Amino acid sequence: MYIFFRAFLTAMLLTISTTQNASDHPAPALTDVQFTDQWPADGHLILGVFQEQSPTWPNTEGSTEIRLALSHALKANDFTGEWLKTQVITAPAASGLKQILLVGMGHPDDPRKPIDWQNLGGHAIQTAVNHFSAAAPMSFDVANVPSPEQVVAHLALGAKLGGYYFDRYYTDDSRLKHIEQLTVVTDDPQATHAYYAQQLNPVADAIILTRNMSNEPANVIYPESFVDQWRQHFKGLKNIKIRVYDEKDMQKQGMGALYGVGKGSARPPRMMVVEYMAGGQDEAPVVVVGKGITFDTGGISLKNPPNMWNMKFDMSGAASSMGTLYALAARGAKVNAVAIAALAENMPGPNAQRPGDVVHSLSGKTIQIRSTDAEGRLVLADGMYYADSTYDPALLVDLATLTGSVGRALGKDYAGLFTRHDDLVQPFINAGLDSGDEVWQLPLNDNHFKAIENQVADVMNSGPDAPGASAGAAFIGAFVRDTTPWVHLDIAGVAWGDKASPTHSSPGATAYGIRLLNEYIITHFENSSE
Incomplete structure (x- = not known):
């Protein structure tokens, strides 16, 4: 029986020669990464948090209330900011957001390589897609880390790679996961974009x-x-x-x-x-x-x-x-x-x-x-x-x-x-x-x-x-x-x-x-x- 099956399979392989035009199912465009210093006013947010530090938030109307609410949420959820740990919380009402994904950045003095920041960015975006069914703007306060623009760029590289999904042959739109655009909030979007576009995006x-x-x-x-x-x-x-x-x-x-x-x-x-x-x-x-x-x-x-x-x-x-x-x-x-x-x-x-x-x-x-x-x-x-x-x-x-x-x-x-x-x-x-x-x-x-x-x-x-x-x-x-x-x-x-x-x-x-x-x-x- 097994010999017959092998012979049958061989005959099928010899005769079947179906060629499909890839354009019948176009691949999604390469993910576009945008850097901005403007924080989102609605939707969801990915927020990086260092151990032993309070969450950051820009000085805007209601920012003091938002920071206090975030600190309370961290304590209530026993979230300490350990490396790669995540927690979804309800966003403070004053922020205008729905939910925030907290992502642990570890201790600020721990040595990190670029690959570490890439892994953090990829892990964050994958967790966001699983929780929110979509990507979300990312903010990681790395102002006191050496070469902050490069760190943010490597976070973005990791997010772009981690957010890749080969879903071009799904006919059910609810199964699609690919990300068309990523937004990264940073203090110096121009310098970050310059480094990312020259050194990292070509590799991505x-x-x-x-x-x-x-x-x-x-x-x-x-x-x-x-x-x-x-x-x-x-x-x-x-x-x-x-x-x-x-x-x-x-x-x-x-x-x-x-x-x-x-x-x-x-x-x-x-x-x-x-x-x-x-x-x-x-x-x-x-x-x-x-x-x-x-x-x-x-x-x-x-x-x-x-x-x-x-x-x-x-x-x-x-x-x-x-x-x-x-x-x-x-x-x-x-x-x-x-x-x-x-x-x-x-x-x-x-x-x-x-x-x-x-x-x-x-x-x-x-x-x-x-x-x-x-x-x-x-x-x-x-x-x-x-x-x-x-x-x-x-x-x-x-x-x-x-x-x-x-x-x-x-x-x-x-x-x-x-x-x-x-x-x-x-x-x-x-x-x-x-x-x-x-x-x-x-x-x-x-x-x-x-x-x-x-x-x-x-x-x-x-x-x-x-x-x-x-x-x-x-x-x-x-x-x-x-x-x-x-x-x-x-x-x-x-x-x-x-x-x-x-x-x-x-x-x-x-x-x-x-x-x-x-x-x-x-x-x-x-x-x-x-």
């Missing part, structure tokens, strides 16, 4: 565009539509050049590893290369290569059906590679960078490659296919070799939802970091701690490279007697020169989630890697004194 927009891309179903996002949508996103940004390789280019160039994965699908593979060159003329670029399997059935090595639906997220690395470049270009970073998306749909079609086939990669190395479900490393083999040989990068990073084993090892807390270059490990760990996209180093040694050697071809893509995540990293590393500073990030456990965090609504794509790489590039390339 990049993350949201990337989440939208990854959350879309595979009948909307496939290699060609991925390229088309990112072309539109990059329009109007300076210093951008785009090149796309189609299936004919791949065959001509000898990209047999990438082409082999996509040739079983009615939707042909693509490789999208986006250059952003705004640094020094002779500076080697940072290159980010993303695994872009827009849907992964496993190919001939068919996956078990129950959780196959979430294989639409198997292109998350490619989406984040483009999102990273978008963030750099949109904020005008003085750096040279390249994003490469290696795109294919892995289907068990009549032209699909088989276990046991041998393919020729762009590098000239031959690969025996042991499992067609180990396809991500194949598309990356050609993408990484192209990146390394074309650009001689100052740093080469790949983002890939590569192995289930990394998720079992690290859960939803960390991406797995693999590298031959120990000097890169701690800087990436630090960038992860500062950005919220955390990493944990996993082993990569000579035994892992020996394990992928093959008796029929140069290497094999699956089946070695070695830990799965490390063997996958070794396979990718086999197509990168030893001298190239290279980091492999296995994001299979963190690319999407079904539980909410302060800056990620649930469920759906996280756009992991954009904040991490943005932080790393700021520190080690834009602000480097080397």
